Amino acid sequence: MITARCSNIPNVPVLTDFPADPRLNPGMPLSSTVANSYQQGCIRMTLEDSELWKSFHTIGTEMIITKHGRRMFPHCSISLSGLQPFANYVVMVDIVPADNVKYKWKKEQWEVAGKSEPQPPCRTYIHPDSPAVGSHWMKQSLSFLKMKLTNNTLDQHGHIILHSMHRYYPRFHVIQADSPHTVCWGSFQTFSFPETVFTAVTAYQNPKITRLKIDHNPFAKGFREGGTHSHSKRCRSNKGSPAKKYIEDRKSPSHRAAGLQRMPSTSQSAQVRKKPASTQESLKAGHLSPWAPEQDSSESVHTERLEQQEYDYGCEEQLVPASTAYQPYRTVEYPRFPLPPRNRDPAETLLHAPPHPLSTSEHGTQQQEYRYSNQQGPHSNPADWSQYPLFSYSCW
DNA sequence: TCAACTAACACGTTTGAACGGC
DNA sequence: AGCCGTTCAAACGTGTTAGTTG
Numbered sequence: 001m002i003t004a005r006c007s008n009i010p011n012v013p014v015l016t017d018f019p020a021d022p023r024l025n026p027g028m029p030l031s032s033t034v035a036n037s038y039q040q041g042c043i044r045m046t047l048e049d050s051e052l053w054k055s056f057h058t059i060g061t062e063m064i065i066t067k068h069g070r071r072m073f074p075h076c077s078i079s080l081s082g083l084q085p086f087a088n089y090v091v092m093v094d095i096v097p098a099d100n101v102k103y104k105w106k107k108e109q110w111e112v113a114g115k116s117e118p119q120p121p122c123r124t125y126i127h128p129d130s131p132a133v134g135s136h137w138m139k140q141s142l143s144f145l146k147m148k149l150t151n152n153t154l155d156q157h158g159h160i161i162l163h164s165m166h167r168y169y170p171r172f173h174v175i176q177a178d179s180p181h182t183v184c185w186g187s188f189q190t191f192s193f194p195e196t197v198f199t200a201v202t203a204y205q206n207p208k209i210t211r212l213k214i215d216h217n218p219f220a221k222g223f224r225e226g227g228t229h230s231h232s233k234r235c236r237s238n239k240g241s242p243a244k245k246y247i248e249d250r251k252s253p254s255h256r257a258a259g260l261q262r263m264p265s266t267s268q269s270a271q272v273r274k275k276p277a278s279t280q281e282s283l284k285a286g287h288l289s290p291w292a293p294e295q296d297s298s299e300s301v302h303t304e305r306l307e308q309q310e311y312d313y314g315c316e317e318q319l320v321p322a323s324t325a326y327q328p329y330r331t332v333e334y335p336r337f338p339l340p341p342r343n344r345d346p347a348e349t350l351l352h353a354p355p356h357p358l359s360t361s362e363h364g365t366q367q368q369e370y371r372y373s374n375q376q377g378p379h380s381n382p383a384d385w386s387q388y389p390l391f392s393y394s395c396w
Numbered sequence: 397t398c399a400a401c402t403a404a405c406a407c408g409t410t411t412g413a414a415c416g417g418c
Numbered sequence: 419a420g421c422c423g424t425t426c427a428a429a430c431g432t433g434t435t436a437g438t439t440g
Binding site: 218219 | 430432
């Protein structure tokens with residue numbers, strides 16, 4: 001079930017424990033009808049590990065943020081198709097608020113705890129392979145494994161700055177550009193996935209999330225054994241540990257004969273290719289939270305409530321059901337300057353200027369500045385446009 | 397008093413340099 | 419000399435926990 005659609009707002013999933021009052025959820029997507037303005041040759045994006053994401057989403061994904069930066073788990077990994085093989089593209093991610101409230105964990109569930117904090121400086125993580133030709137991007141999946149989240153607003157490492165106890169979702173941008181420094185001239189498309197919404201936390205609140213992470217995150221294997229991961233449990237001998245066995249296995253002749261070697265490191269490889277059985281088991285075990293989508297997220301992204309919303313992010317964005325490759329019903333192109341010949345009304349293009357995640361009603365000024373900049377043409381120097389979230393951060 | 401946050405901790409995984417064999 | 423596979427230690431990433439902060 002494809003649910004891509006056109007709208008002026010970020011597309012986020014519907015979480016049924018969100019407060020019913022739409023004023024508390026201005027970031028919720030509109031349930032607009034699917035447009036038929038399919039554009040030939042437009043880009044498809046697929047979320048890798050969508051089953052894993054769904055497993056977390058079902059419970060209510062939480063992402064740890066720390067002062068020094070913490071990776072996401074599950075991490076963002078996507079695959080692309082429909083790019084022009086020999087054209088250069090820059091792929092980037094930013095993380096934007098899913099709504100304008102903050103939450104608290106109370107009595108085993110999330111509750112609204114008031115209006116959101118002023119948004120921290122929004123940063124963009126540019127995929128380290130950028131820029132690369134379309135054939136490169138389409139060759140294999142793109143992993144944003146090394147992207148880190150922090151709650152340190154003074155962070156100097158370029159990590160994505162978020163507020164704890166707020167909900168966010170990642171947006172993926174594909175920009176046709178020869179350099180990250182020219183992305184502001186490139187035509188770009190924005191994608192988001194309904195199951196990637198998460199709550200930023202400094203410590204896990206929902207124990208189900210902890211268990212799920214321990215089950216799937218290789219770095220958390222030290223916490224797998226036992227129901228409670230007490231300190232005493234962790235202080236155990238290395239004897240028979242997975243790592244020890246791993247080293248021993250690699251030494252054994254059978255290991256060599258079987259060709260079991262350490263995989264070459266690559267930033268492109270998806271960490272979790274197959275959903276372990278434990279995920280399904282945990283789902284079967286009744287880990288369905290009251291706010292979980294009760295059906296495939298690709299079918300759950302529309303709600304009536306959303307139709308009431310008018311939330312002007314000044315952008316268009318494609319909502320991508322993760323279970324299938326995205327089939328664009330409508331694409332958004334932000335043309336270069338000077339404009340290449342396109343069958344598009346330039347005035348319309350300006351209306352769809354790249355979104356500023358802060359461009360909520362509270363941040364209308366910045367949004368206006370952004371649009372103004374686009375209308376005026378290229379910025380004179382990087383410093384001019386680095387204030388805008390899409391161009392503020394690169395990771396190479 | 398309580399919720400949120402921080403740093404330290406121990407453990408597993410990843411990385412990459414060094415080494416040896418061909 | 420160059421390639422390939424193996425080894426291994428250091429660096430990194432993880433969730434937990436106790437203490438701190440507001």
